[in-house]
Amino acid sequence: METINNLIKPSRLLLVTLLSLASVSLPVNAGKLYKWVDESGRVHYSDSMPPEDVRREHTYMDERGLTVNKVGAAKTQEEIEQQEALKRLQKEQQVLIKEQQAADRVLLRTFRSEDDILMARDGQLRAVDLSLQVINSNIRQLKSKLEEMQRNAASLELSGEAVSAEYLQRIDRKRQSLKESYQSIVHRERDKNRIRIAFARDLERFRVLKRLSRKPDDKLETAQSEEGLSNVYHCQGESRCEASWQAAKQYLHSHATTPVRMLAENILMTGQPVKAQDISVTMSRLTDSITRQTIIFMDLQCKDTPEGTAFCASEPVRQIRNGFNAAVAER
Structure with missing residues (x-):
C-alpha cells in the first residue's frame, strides 16, 4: 500500500506542473x-x-x-458599389422575368395557334387601311373644293374685283385641313408598322413557348421603316430642306399631267384627274406633329374609276412613287 501511494504522488506532482505550465503559456x-x-x-x-x-x-x-x-477582408468602396449595382441589376432582371412570364400567360390565353395571331394582325391592319381610305376620300374632297375656291378667287381677280379677306381665310383653312390629312396618313402608316412589329414579336414568342419551328412557306409581314415610305421624305435640317423642297416641286412639274391649281409657300397642288391616265400630284411641306421634324409629303392620285385605279397600280406610276425620295434627297 505504501508502495502504491509513493507511485501516485509523483504522478499528481507531474499533473500539477503541466497545468501550471499550460496556464503560463496561454495568452492572458x-x-x-x-x-x-x-x-x-x-x-x-x-x-x-x-x-x-x-x-x-x-x-x-x-x-x-x-x-x-x-x-x-473588408470590401473597398468600389467593391461595395459594384455589389450594390449587381443587386440592383438582379432585382431588375427579376422584375423583367416576372413581366415576361405574365405576358407569356396572356399570349397563350389569347391565341391558340399561329393562325390566330396572323388573323388578329390582319384584322388590325385592315382597320387601319379602312381609316386610310376614309382619309384619302376626304383628301379628294378637300382638293376638289380647294380647286373650286382657287378658280373663283382667280375669276374675281380677273374681273377686277378684290377677293375678300374672309374668303382667303376659308381657302387657308382648307389648305390646313389638307396638310392635317397628310399628317394623319403618316401617323396611320406608323400605326401599321407598330402592328407588324408587335405581332411579329408575339408570333416568335409563341413559337418559342410552343416549341414550334418556322414554316418553310411562312411569309410573315415585316415592319417597314417610316423613313422608307416612298411618298414621305424626312428632311435632315431646315436649311438643307429648302433645296429638297425645290426639288420636290420640280418633280411635280415633271410627272403631273394636270395643271397647277394652287401654289403656296408650303403646298403645291395640280388639278384633279380628268382622264383615266391623268396623274394629279400634290407636294406638301409639313411639320410632323409627333417628331416635330419637317417632312415633304407627295400625294399622287389618279382618276377615281376602275380604269384610273388600274393605271395608278401600273409600273410607270409605281416608278414615279418609288423615285420620289431619291429625287429630293439632300446632296
Whole structure:
C-alpha cells in the first residue's frame, strides 16, 4: 500500500506542473486568438489585431487552435458599389422575368395557334387601311373644293374685283385641313408598322413557348421603316430642306399631267384627274406633329374609276412613287 501511494504522488506532482505550465503559456485572454497574414505575407498569431490589419482577412481560433470563425477582408468602396449595382441589376432582371412570364400567360390565353395571331394582325391592319381610305376620300374632297375656291378667287381677280379677306381665310383653312390629312396618313402608316412589329414579336414568342419551328412557306409581314415610305421624305435640317423642297416641286412639274391649281409657300397642288391616265400630284411641306421634324409629303392620285385605279397600280406610276425620295434627297 505504501508502495502504491509513493507511485501516485509523483504522478499528481507531474499533473500539477503541466497545468501550471499550460496556464503560463496561454495568452492572458485565453480563447481569443487571431491568425492573419500581413501585407508582406507573414503569418501572425495574437490575441489582438493591430488597427492597420483589422480590415484584412483573418481567422478566429479557440484555445485548442481550432478555427471558430473566418472573417473575409473588408470590401473597398468600389467593391461595395459594384455589389450594390449587381443587386440592383438582379432585382431588375427579376422584375423583367416576372413581366415576361405574365405576358407569356396572356399570349397563350389569347391565341391558340399561329393562325390566330396572323388573323388578329390582319384584322388590325385592315382597320387601319379602312381609316386610310376614309382619309384619302376626304383628301379628294378637300382638293376638289380647294380647286373650286382657287378658280373663283382667280375669276374675281380677273374681273377686277378684290377677293375678300374672309374668303382667303376659308381657302387657308382648307389648305390646313389638307396638310392635317397628310399628317394623319403618316401617323396611320406608323400605326401599321407598330402592328407588324408587335405581332411579329408575339408570333416568335409563341413559337418559342410552343416549341414550334418556322414554316418553310411562312411569309410573315415585316415592319417597314417610316423613313422608307416612298411618298414621305424626312428632311435632315431646315436649311438643307429648302433645296429638297425645290426639288420636290420640280418633280411635280415633271410627272403631273394636270395643271397647277394652287401654289403656296408650303403646298403645291395640280388639278384633279380628268382622264383615266391623268396623274394629279400634290407636294406638301409639313411639320410632323409627333417628331416635330419637317417632312415633304407627295400625294399622287389618279382618276377615281376602275380604269384610273388600274393605271395608278401600273409600273410607270409605281416608278414615279418609288423615285420620289431619291429625287429630293439632300446632296
